[in-house]
Amino acid sequence: MSLFKKYRNRIIVTTVAIILIIVIGLTNKDRASLSMGERFVGNILTPVQKVFYGISHRTINLLGDLKHIGGLREENKKLKLKVAELEDSNRRYEDLIGKSPHLKEEAELLKNTLYSLKPANVIGKEPGNWFDRFIIDKGLKDGIAKGDTVIQGITKDDNVIEEGMVGRIIEVGDNWAKVISIIDENNKISFKSIRTQDGGIISGNIDGRLSGYLFDAKADVIKGDKLFTSGLGGIFVKDIYIGEIVEVEKRDEQLMKNIIIEPAVDFKKIHRVFIIPNEIVEGLN
């Protein structure tokens, strides 16, 4: 007993350390669902985070607006002209659409049946610089499951709105879920180039870009090629836009071509995302 009294502090510290190491070992496995404790803490904290994330996002936008206040009047004039122009053309289009209702319906049907998208808001980001994970405000109650793909609507150069790859869901709580983004160092994605259909593998980089290699060393890739997911391996959904190649490098001693990709989604400004449920994708394939 006197031994315990003498080394009381050290014994407590060692016990805590051993317990933590055991917990790390137990939770490192690929778990099917969250434990009770995790779910409880998450359910309490995520609504608060949701409020704060919304506020901070709005504040940042406001600050950005204040910077441009000088050019507002000029811009307003230009926009008014533009609106009048657009309204005119819009009227003509509506006329055109009204003439062919069945065409319109068909187009909308196609748009809706491809994937049924579920909207969600980002409510928190992991602190620190190691990983790029964040949490969203939809969970089990909204029909979100582990492994679902997360995307964001992005506008490409030619004003076409497309799905841009954000990441995938790794764990789900009752009304929140953890998302691991594609720029995370441990995420590996199989891609194909839209121009030549050459395939390869990319993974995240520390500086927020993606880097990877092509399967075929003789493959024809150039700077500016657009990359889509290929769906190999079945983890990510097929045909979703990832980003553009910004650098191609070929080293003689290596048998592969290395590339660096700029992702289409701006991960530092992410706010609203969409989720593609997995069962629908399986049904499609």
Add this chain to the structure above:
Amino acid sequence: MNTFIIVLLILSNFILETTLFPHFNVFRILPNMGLVIVVSVAILRDRKTGSIVGLTVGLLQDTIFSGVIGINAFIYFFLGYFAGMAGSKLSRDNVLTPFILTLGSTIAYHLFYNLFMFFLNYNIGFSTFFKEIVLMEMIYNSIIAIFICRWLSKIFIVPTVRFRRR
């Protein structure tokens, strides 16, 4: 009273850190506020409080964000413990105390994190990571720690003279 302040500090820090602070990154690098708080509290209080605060901050962060529970908790626990031990021997009023302890803690945090990641079979090149992120983060953390420590020392009622043997 102090316990209440510390709990409030941990919770508000966690919420702000995950929602507001990511917007204020400089060159894409974020300071680790959790670590700064743990080290500052440990310096101003003792190793016992430091380790408990470290454990709480780490567990909170692990539960909400990472898949593996316990890594941050483990590292923060020991950082709090050792910072508390060092803090009781160094001058609390000196500006250099929080600066140097945070500098060391940041390096230790990343070394241990890398060690855990290595054993959990993640593959991250540490040398580039160190050059690009850790060096900058060390400086950020240390500068923030000076201000946080000064601010906290006004809030806490620190007993300066003790007649009891510890």
